[in-house]
Amino acid sequence: MIFSGLPLSQVLAIAGAxxxxxxxxxxxKMRRRAVAVPFSRIWDRVLKDEDATSLISRLKxxxxxxxxxxxxxxxxxxxxxxxxxxxxxxxxxxxVLVDCSASMQSTDVAPSRLEAARxxxxxxxxxxxxxxxxxxxxxxxxxxxLSTLTSDTTELMAALDKIAPTEARADxxxxxxxxxxxxxxxxxxxxxxxxDGALGPAHDALGDVHVGDTKVSWVKLGExxxxxxxxxxxxxxxxxxKSRYEVMIEVTNTHDxxxxxxxxxxxxxxxxxxxxxxxxxxxxxxxxYPNLSGASRALEARLRNADGSRDDLPADDVAxxxxxxxxxVRVQAVTVGNTYLDAALLLDEYLDVxxxxxxxxxAPGKFDVTIFDGVAPKRVDAGHALYLAPRGEHSPVxxxxxxxxxxxxxxxxxxxxxxxxxxxxxxxxxxxxLLAEPGDRAVASYxxxxxxxxxxxxxxxxxxxxxxxxxxxxxxxxxxxxxxxPLFLLNVINELVEEDTRYISSFSTGEVWKIPAPSGLxxxxxxxxxxxxxxxxVQEGRAALLGQRAGVYQVRAPGVETAFAANxxxxxxxxxxxxxxxxxxxxxxxxxxxxxxxVRRELWLYLLAAAVLLSLLEWLTYHRRVTV
Amino acid sequence: xxxxxxILRRGVRAPARAKDDELFDDDFQKKLDVLSLVSRRVFSxxxxxxxxxxxxxxxxxxxxxxxxxxxxxxxxxxxxxxxRFGKLQTRLxxxxxxxxxxxxxxxxxxxxxxxxxxxxxxKRIAAALAYVALANLDRVGVLAVRDAVNRTMQPTRGKxxxxxxxxxxxxxxxxxxxxxxxxxxxxxxxxxxxxxAVLVSDLYDPRGxxxxxxxxxxxxxxxxxxxLCDAREQRPALHxxxxxxxxxxxxxxxxxxxxxxxxxxxxxxxxxxxxxxxxCKSKQVTYVSADVATPFDExxxxxxxxxxxxx
Numbered sequence: 035m036i037f038s039g040l041p042l043s044q045v046l047a048i049a050g051a052x053x054x055x056x057x058x059x060x061x062x063k064m065r066r067r068a069v070a071v072p073f074s075r076i077w078d079r080v081l082k083d084e085d086a087t088s089l090i091s092r093l094k095x096x097x098x099x100x101x102x103x104x105x106x107x108x109x110x111x112x113x114x115x116x117x118x119x120x121x122x123x124x125x126x127x128x129x130v131l132v133d134c135s136a137s138m139q140s141t142d143v144a145p146s147r148l149e150a151a152r153x154x155x156x157x158x159x160x161x162x163x164x165x166x167x168x169x170x171x172x173x174x175x176x177x178x179x180l181s182t183l184t185s186d187t188t189e190l191m192a193a194l195d196k197i198a199p200t201e202a203r204a205d206x207x208x209x210x211x212x213x214x215x216x217x218x219x220x221x222x223x224x225x226x227x228x229x230d231g232a233l234g235p236a237h238d239a240l241g242d243v244h245v246g247d248t249k250v251s252w253v254k255l256g257e258x259x260x261x262x263x264x265x266x267x268x269x270x271x272x273x274x275x276k277s278r279y280e281v282m283i284e285v286t287n288t289h290d291x292x293x294x295x296x297x298x299x300x301x302x303x304x305x306x307x308x309x310x311x312x313x314x315x316x317x318x319x320x321x322x323y324p325n326l327s328g329a330s331r332a333l334e335a336r337l338r339n340a341d342g343s344r345d346d347l348p349a350d351d352v353a354x355x356x357x358x359x360x361x362x363v364r365v366q367a368v369t370v371g372n373t374y375l376d377a378a379l380l381l382d383e384y385l386d387v388x389x390x391x392x393x394x395x396x397a398p399g400k401f402d403v404t405i406f407d408g409v410a411p412k413r414v415d416a417g418h419a420l421y422l423a424p425r426g427e428h429s430p431v432x433x434x435x436x437x438x439x440x441x442x443x444x445x446x447x448x449x450x451x452x453x454x455x456x457x458x459x460x461x462x463x464x465x466x467x468l469l470a471e472p473g474d475r476a477v478a479s480y481x482x483x484x485x486x487x488x489x490x491x492x493x494x495x496x497x498x499x500x501x502x503x504x505x506x507x508x509x510x511x512x513x514x515x516x517x518x519x520p521l522f523l524l525n526v527i528n529e530l531v532e533e534d535t536r537y538i539s540s541f542s543t544g545e546v547w548k549i550p551a552p553s554g555l556x557x558x559x560x561x562x563x564x565x566x567x568x569x570x571x572v573q574e575g576r577a578a579l580l581g582q583r584a585g586v587y588q589v590r591a592p593g594v595e596t597a598f599a600a601n602x603x604x605x606x607x608x609x610x611x612x613x614x615x616x617x618x619x620x621x622x623x624x625x626x627x628x629x630x631x632x633v634r635r636e637l638w639l640y641l642l643a644a645a646v647l648l649s650l651l652e653w654l655t656y657h658r659r660v661t662v
Numbered sequence: 663x664x665x666x667x668x669i670l671r672r673g674v675r676a677p678a679r680a681k682d683d684e685l686f687d688d689d690f691q692k693k694l695d696v697l698s699l700v701s702r703r704v705f706s707x708x709x710x711x712x713x714x715x716x717x718x719x720x721x722x723x724x725x726x727x728x729x730x731x732x733x734x735x736x737x738x739x740x741x742x743x744x745x746r747f748g749k750l751q752t753r754l755x756x757x758x759x760x761x762x763x764x765x766x767x768x769x770x771x772x773x774x775x776x777x778x779x780x781x782x783x784x785k786r787i788a789a790a791l792a793y794v795a796l797a798n799l800d801r802v803g804v805l806a807v808r809d810a811v812n813r814t815m816q817p818t819r820g821k822x823x824x825x826x827x828x829x830x831x832x833x834x835x836x837x838x839x840x841x842x843x844x845x846x847x848x849x850x851x852x853x854x855x856x857x858x859a860v861l862v863s864d865l866y867d868p869r870g871x872x873x874x875x876x877x878x879x880x881x882x883x884x885x886x887x888x889x890l891c892d893a894r895e896q897r898p899a900l901h902x903x904x905x906x907x908x909x910x911x912x913x914x915x916x917x918x919x920x921x922x923x924x925x926x927x928x929x930x931x932x933x934x935x936x937x938x939x940x941x942c943k944s945k946q947v948t949y950v951s952a953d954v955a956t957p958f959d960e961x962x963x964x965x966x967x968x969x970x971x972x973x
Contacts, residue, residue, distance in 0.1 A: 066905040066916055072775040072895055073866035074908035077915055079930040080923060 045114045060099045101652045108645040112638040125165030127220035129213040131173040133229030135204035136349045137610045147255045151228035159190040161629025173209040175202040175544035200582035202544030207238035223248040226626045230256035231613040251626035252616040259611025262287040263350030281323040287313035288609040294340035350608045354599035368395045369407035378520035418500045418530035423507040430501045434467030445478035450529045455518040465506025468492045540599035548576040561588040686828040693959045694793040727751040762857030763795040763802045770808040771910045772866040774836025779954045780890045784862045785831045786958035792827045809841035839910040840867045842874025850881030859883040864890045886948045896931040
């Protein structure tokens with residue numbers, strides 16, 4: 035017999051104090067209820083007879099005292115939590131990994147695979163033998179332990195109640211590593227995976243997961259794989275007409291049977307397009323919706339079977355996307371006159387252009403971007419700037435060697451300044467090399483005959499404002515005759531005001547999102563689709579958040595109010611057909627060891643039951659006047 | 663008494679007061695009239711207000727002779743005796759006088775025990791007997807006794823005086839300890855005229871019920887004992903460990919009440935009543951046991967039938 039509860043010394047101390055208290059209370063005269071009688075002399079006759087039985091009465095009281103002491107002894111023993119030595123030796127240590135990924139919301143097992151997993155885990159908790167210990171962990175994009183390694187059924191049941199579904203992939207290798215670490219050093223260690231098996235290989239950046247001697251068992255949940263889902267959803271505005279946009283949706287039939295589906299696109303809640311599609315077995319079908327208009331912000335794609343029914347996994351039948359915000363940009367053009375510049379700026383109706391002569395600089399009012407055409411006066415405003423062929427002492431970059439008959443030899447192809455532009459055929463008559471300062475970035479350069487690179491397009495920051503400088507007058511080149519010219523101007527303006535015209539793909543659930551944040555902020559407030567509010571720290575202009583819910587997230591901060599969308603967008607997760615086996619560490623997982631609801635071996639339960647029984651006996655004897 | 667009762671000033675005594683106010687209502691007085699009539703019918707043929715006393719006096723019924731002494735009324739000289747024996751003998755006649763009826767109501771604390779029904783029943787019985795006596799032209803006095811004569815309504819006569827009786831009885835409250843011996847001795851000493859003493863009491867006298875009854879007997883009163891009993895006192899609603907205290911003396915006794923103890927108490931209670939009845943019978947004192955649950959008019963009739971009140 036081993037006591038695993040309170041130490042023996044404490045139990046004995048409590049026994050001494052409580053026992054003494056009970057005895058003292060019995061020795062003390064009981065305070066009786068005072069009752070008035072009309073004539074006590076009649077009671078005297080009765081009490082004479084009663085005295086004869088007082089000895090028996092005392093014995094009965096003694097019996098009551100003994101009952102109380104026995105009760106105390108049983109409770110103290112229960113506090114000591116006695117266990118049979120043999121029971122401690124044979125216990126198992128089990129980590130139950132409950133898969134809470136999106137595929138577990140499949141309804142092929144009523145009401146869902148996740149609820150079935152919860153039910154199986156409850157059966158296992160109830161079937162633990164007295165010396166077994168179990169830990170419940172939620173497995174999704176992260177691994178969250180919901181209980182300690184315990185044999186307390188109540189704690190395990192409470193942990194199972196906390197399990198919640200997510201719309202993300204499960205990170206199986208991470209969960210396996212967690213379980214293996216938890217069970218390291220335990221005898222009879224076992225990992226039980228409650229999952230549909232859509233987990234991918236047990237392999238990550240650290241390599242294969244090795245579980246050693248730990249037994250890995252798999253409880254397979256799920257019966258079939260009748261599902262089609264939206265696996266990509268992207269949207270962008272047209273650069274030269276931001277009122278119009280283009281959408282790309284990819285749908286995937288993960289079933290091994292052909293499916294007919296109905297795909298709906300909604301803009302700001304209104305139906306924009308409905309398409310019926312026929313998908314072959316395991317077919318991925320991208321679909322473009324060009325030149326759309328009407329929606330100003332939110333787009334939603336919905337999928338259902340052509341007959342109106344729903345497939346087994348509704349979680350991937352809806353996806354969201356948000357168009358970039360459109361706002362008017364105030365542009366100041368400081369120029370003596372440039373037709374090409376004026377014409378290019380007319381292309382974007384969202385630009386408010388104010389043209390001023392260099393002598394009239396600055397124009398009254400505030401401007402987001404100022405274009406200095408061939409001049410570089412002293413800056414008296416705080417906005418961003420584009421310098422075309424800057425010269426003079428106030429130029430943000432010094433001019434280097436004069437260049438003649440040159441072109442773009444190298445440029446940063448990922449730079450948003452040069453997006454959609456074809457530069458290698460552009461010829462320039464004359465210009466100057468730009469001497470970038472530390473911290474500036476040479477976006478494009480020309481390689482002269484000596485092989486030295488001469489920067490001709492520089493991006494940088496001065497006094498907290500960004501600038502872009504072009505080393506030549508555009509009119510001294512053929513760029514003004516090409517489509518690259520207005521694209522360049524609009525790219526620069528969009529970049530300087532941080533407006534994006536790329537394809538905006540939504541975030542994928544289950545990943546750490548890096549949400550762009552304006553510089554100077556330390557944190558953002560993010561409201562999830564479920565309405566929960568989280569405060570996320572901003573580091574280096576990005577707020578990192580592990581998102582596991584699909585939908586539209588609202589972002590708030592002082593001076594910032596924006597939103598972004600997140601979607602499941604995972605072909606693997608949409609493939610809900612359970613695999614035949616789950617391989618971990620090159621071994622297929624078997625069924626879990628037996629859990630049978632039986633007699634528990636914690637003796638304290640029986641001691642407590644005995645105490646309750648004795649208490650009942652005492653109650654009965656008291657009210658039947660046996661012990662009083 | 664609950665908090666609501668306190669807030670609404672609903673005291674537990676209020677119903678008792680209400681009961682006292684309704685004690686002698688019209689219905690009660692009608693019942694008294696009936697009792698008065700019934701008493702005449704049941705005892706028809708017997709003399710009314712003509713009770714012979716042990717005194718010799720100026721009545722019409724001859725009693726005895728005695729030697730003539732100077733100053734005797736010559737009208738009562740028996741001239742036939744003088745003619746035959748030559749002695750002057752004065753004829754004595756039984757004096758006719760109205761009977762004095764004293765109703766002695768115990769007002770000790772025990773009479774008000776529980777819901778006070780014993781005292782109320784005692785008041786009803788006292789009023790009824792007083793009414794019948796007044797209707798029969800007797801002199802009726804009512805006294806409240808406990809350890810002394812607490813209050814006295816001087817003897818009065820005439821049926822209309824019943825309202826004085828009501829006024830006297832109505833405010834009486836149960837209080838104090840029972841000591842009938844000293845109280846009734848004091849009563850006997852105060853009353854010059856002997857007569858019928860009706861003791862209405864629960865006879866819970868720590869000194870013994872005999873002392874009070876004997877005090878009346880020794881003072882030459884005819885005694886009628888009406889023993890008020892409450893069956894609820896015989897079977898008290900007690901259980902478990904209790905500390906009993908006497909409502910009058912405060913004496914305490916610790917008892918563990920079990921069904922067996924309750925049965926023994928009921929037996930002792932019955933034996934106490936039997937002792938009183940036995941004592942009264944042995945001393946030729948009329949005894950009537952009156953349970954508070956029995957309607958008072960039925961009890962009064964039982965008193966009539968016992969013969970101790972009307973002859």
